[in-house]
Amino acid sequence: MIILLAAVVFACGCTGTQISPAEQGGAVQEIVVGALLPLTGDYSGGGEASRVALEVAAGDINDYFVSIGSDHRVGIIIEDTKADPAVALAKLQTLEKQGARIVIGPGTSTELEAIRTYADEHGILIVSTMSTAPSLAIAGDNVYRFVPPDTYQADVVAYYLKEQGVAAIVPVWRGDIWGDELEKLTTAVFARSGGEVLDGIRYAPDKEDYARMAADLDARVAQAIAAHGKDRVAVYLVSLDEAAAIMEAATATENLSKVRWYGCDGNVLLDALATGESARFAEQTKFTAPAFWNQDNVASNTAVIQKMREPLGRHPDGYSLATYDALWVVAMTRTQTDTRDAAMLKAALERTASESGGPLLGPVKLNGAGDRSTAHYTFWTVEADGEACRWVPIVQYSIWSAGSLPELEWIGA
Numbered sequence: 001m002i003i004l005l006a007a008v009v010f011a012c013g014c015t016g017t018q019i020s021p022a023e024q025g026g027a028v029q030e031i032v033v034g035a036l037l038p039l040t041g042d043y044s045g046g047g048e049a050s051r052v053a054l055e056v057a058a059g060d061i062n063d064y065f066v067s068i069g070s071d072h073r074v075g076i077i078i079e080d081t082k083a084d085p086a087v088a089l090a091k092l093q094t095l096e097k098q099g100a101r102i103v104i105g106p107g108t109s110t111e112l113e114a115i116r117t118y119a120d121e122h123g124i125l126i127v128s129t130m131s132t133a134p135s136l137a138i139a140g141d142n143v144y145r146f147v148p149p150d151t152y153q154a155d156v157v158a159y160y161l162k163e164q165g166v167a168a169i170v171p172v173w174r175g176d177i178w179g180d181e182l183e184k185l186t187t188a189v190f191a192r193s194g195g196e197v198l199d200g201i202r203y204a205p206d207k208e209d210y211a212r213m214a215a216d217l218d219a220r221v222a223q224a225i226a227a228h229g230k231d232r233v234a235v236y237l238v239s240l241d242e243a244a245a246i247m248e249a250a251t252a253t254e255n256l257s258k259v260r261w262y263g264c265d266g267n268v269l270l271d272a273l274a275t276g277e278s279a280r281f282a283e284q285t286k287f288t289a290p291a292f293w294n295q296d297n298v299a300s301n302t303a304v305i306q307k308m309r310e311p312l313g314r315h316p317d318g319y320s321l322a323t324y325d326a327l328w329v330v331a332m333t334r335t336q337t338d339t340r341d342a343a344m345l346k347a348a349l350e351r352t353a354s355e356s357g358g359p360l361l362g363p364v365k366l367n368g369a370g371d372r373s374t375a376h377y378t379f380w381t382v383e384a385d386g387e388a389c390r391w392v393p394i395v396q397y398s399i400w401s402a403g404s405l406p407e408l409e410w411i412g413a
Helices: 044-067 085-097 109-121 150-163 177-192 210-228 243-250 279-284 295-299 302-312 318-336 342-355
Strands: 002-005 029-037 072-080 102-104 125-128 143-145 168-174 201-203 233-238 260-262 288-292 375-385 388-399 407-411
Touching: 029 044, 029 085, 029 318, 044 072, 044 302, 044 318, 072 085, 072 318, 085 109, 102 318, 109 125, 109 143, 109 177, 125 318, 125 342, 143 342, 150 177, 150 233, 150 260, 150 288, 150 375, 150 388, 168 177, 168 210, 177 201, 177 233, 201 210, 210 233, 210 243, 243 279, 260 288, 279 375, 279 388, 288 318, 295 302, 295 375, 302 318, 318 342
Parallel strands: 029 072, 029 102, 102 125, 125 143, 168 201, 168 233, 233 260
Antiparallel strands: 002 072, 288 375, 375 388, 388 407
């Protein structure tokens, strides 16, 4: 558990030091915000990026309160869910006992599915900045997602694959609610656009023998190359942090390095794919994946981005930018009302999100299910950088409403 209070950050593994804002000089009105993040286990890279985003946001918000003479201060209680649904539910109950009425997180759709009913029944508002499974877009519940559902990502990935001249894909996907839905959505859109979806591999990340899986995938790709040619075949990988282990296993095969690889929001910007043993494979296969990311927003907020990048040692991902904004929205909402009535709190949160949003991504236009209704996706690819590799942004598409075609808005140098 990490406690951030009164613009002072204490990050000491899984324990924290609590300092009352009053000890910092005078009485204040403390705003307690809970956060559920996967700091260990699957998707720990994304959890770490969002932890840093919350730390930076807390400092910026409390500096803002001081600058305007406000006696409000925001304090965050961060709990590590380990990307485990059962742990996420237990940690939500812990946050509830500590007075958190609005909770940011958790990190995966599987975790969100596990806590949603409890949050509804106990009047806790959930602000998700990483869950994107479309099946969790439920009108009237207490869940708000400041990121778009994967119907948008599926459209933009299928569109991009066709733009790149890919005729056939072999999907490889994580066997959970998020992976199953994203793979199904993307392959369906790709097939409707005239592409061929070949038999792929569904895997269980906690049980999988990646060497065996890579050998199986190699045989399937060999057949695809024989039918379509290597330049027209691609592997579509829907994974979280295990992408690095999958690619490391793929280096020992004959055919997997001959085709292009494409990914998703769960494996884009992974540090291990730019600096680890799998980096050369990612560079050789021109691994490219979409991030929820707006180049214009990033370009106009370089100071904030740099404050996040320094402790991370890498690019913050788009979901961590949404997390930064989420804390601003929650904090500003609680300055308007300290009610424990969930309906009144929801109305205030929706109003703040739509009218001002956060400094990085701006106002959040929510649809009827409480999800972000527009999306910007920047595609990043792994390129050689001397003896090392690095992630490079290459193109951005925007989707302004559900079902609309992606619009090209930015092309990298």
